[in-house]
Amino acid sequence: AFFSNLEEFVNRITRHPDKTSAPLYADFLSRLAMTFSHGEYARDNRVRNAEQIAENLFEKALQSYPCDRAFQGLAMIQQKQKNFPKAMALLDKGLSHFPENKDLCVCMGVCLMNTGDFHNALTYFTPFAHDPALGQYIKICKQKMEL
Secondary structure (H helix, E strand, O other): OHHHHHHHHHHOOOOOOOHHHHHHHHHHHHHHHHHHHOOHHHHOOOOOOHHHHHHHHHHHHHHHOOOHHHHHHHHHHHHHOOOHHHHHHHHHHHHHHOOOOHHHHHHHHHHHHHOOOHHHHHHHHHHHOOOHHHHHHHHHHHHHHHO
C-alpha cells in the first residue's frame, strides 16, 4: 500500500505559509526529489513514475525559492532525456543565482560537451581544475579542441 500511494503522499506535501520557511522548504523538496531521481526510490521497481515525481518536486522547490540542487536535478533529468537546450537554460538560470556553484558548473560543462562545444565546456571546468574528479573532463575538452 505504501508504494502504490507514494506519489499521492508526495503530492500532499505543503509548506507553512510563513515566508521565512521558503528556503528550508525548497531544500527539503529538492532533497526528497533526489531520492526519486538518483537515490533509493529511483532504483526501486515498486515506485512508479519516479522520474516524474522527482521533476515535480524540483519544480515545486523552485516555485518556493531558488535552490541550487533543484536547478541541478531538473537539468540532469533533461540531460538524461537528451534535451540539452532545456538543461542548459535551467543551468543558466541556476548559475544566475549561484554563479560559483561547482555542481551547476560541472553539469553545464557536461551539457556543453554533449553538444560538442568543448571550448565553452572547458570554461566551466577550469575554475575547479584542482579537483581530480574533473581532470578527465578537462583532458577530453582539450583533446577535442586540438582536432
